[in-house]
Amino acid sequence: MPTSELTFFTNPKSRGRIARWMLEETGVPYATEVLEYGTSMKAAPYLAINPMGKVPAIRHGDNVVTECAAICAYLADAFPQAGLAPPPHGAARGPYYRWLFFAAGPLEAAWTNRALGVAVPPERSAMVGY
Ligand SMILES: N[C@@H](CCC(=O)N[C@@H](CS)C(=O)NCC(=O)O)C(=O)O
Structure with a gap:
């Protein structure tokens, strides 16, 4: 290419x-x-x-x-x-998606909030994704 x-x-x-x-x-x-x-x-x-x-x-x-x-x-x-991803129908595909989306979603939000000093009130923790 x-x-x-x-x-x-x-x-x-x-x-x-x-x-x-x-x-x-x-x-x-x-x-x-x-x-x-x-x-x-x-x-x-x-x-x-x-x-x-x-x-x-x-x-x-x-x-x-x-x-x-x-x-x-x-x-x-x-x-x-x-060979950078597990085969589409293999047993490792589930964990692959899980950690890919976990890193992009809740983990990213958690570290951004931590870096910015954004604190989640304990009584609202059930609504945040991490
Ligand atoms: N969710 C995006 C985040 C991209 C992002 O926020 N990039 C920052 C640099 S790390 C940026 O380009 N900021 C420039 C701006 O917002 O003006 C991703 O995962 O790629």
């Missing part, structure tokens, strides 16, 4: 590190476009890739994928020869 078919949009100081790790594990060549916070990340050319103006994102042919977990799952499926 020509390098230009797989493009990685990122900033080195971002969650893009997660996607970068997965891209490296695939072993396939890819191009990198570095976006700057507040400028190129919020400019029209990149907003056409991710309307949220956030990194990371990848473009693979006609497919654009944003969200770290989605990028990891997409790459595992797009490049099965790298």
Whole structure:
């Protein structure tokens, strides 16, 4: 595959590190476009890739994928020869989905809240996802 078919949009100081790790594990060549916070990340050319103006994102042919977990799952499926996800009907598929979504949902929310000093009132803890 020509390098230009797989493009990685990122900033080195971002969650893009997660996607970068997965891209490296695939072993396939890819191009990198570095976006700057507040400028190129919020400019029209990149907003056409991710309307949220956030990194990371990848473009693979006609497919654009944003969200770290989605990028990891997409790459595992797009490049099965790298063996990065359990087989679709194998016993490990359940735990694979569980931890993929757990990391993207409750774990992400928990560490973001902790970093921001957002405390959940004990009487409301049943409604948070972690
Ligand atoms: N849920 C997204 C989070 C992406 C995100 O928040 N990225 C931050 C950097 S770590 C960003 O691009 N911030 C720029 C901004 O919001 O202006 C994911 O998992 O990819």
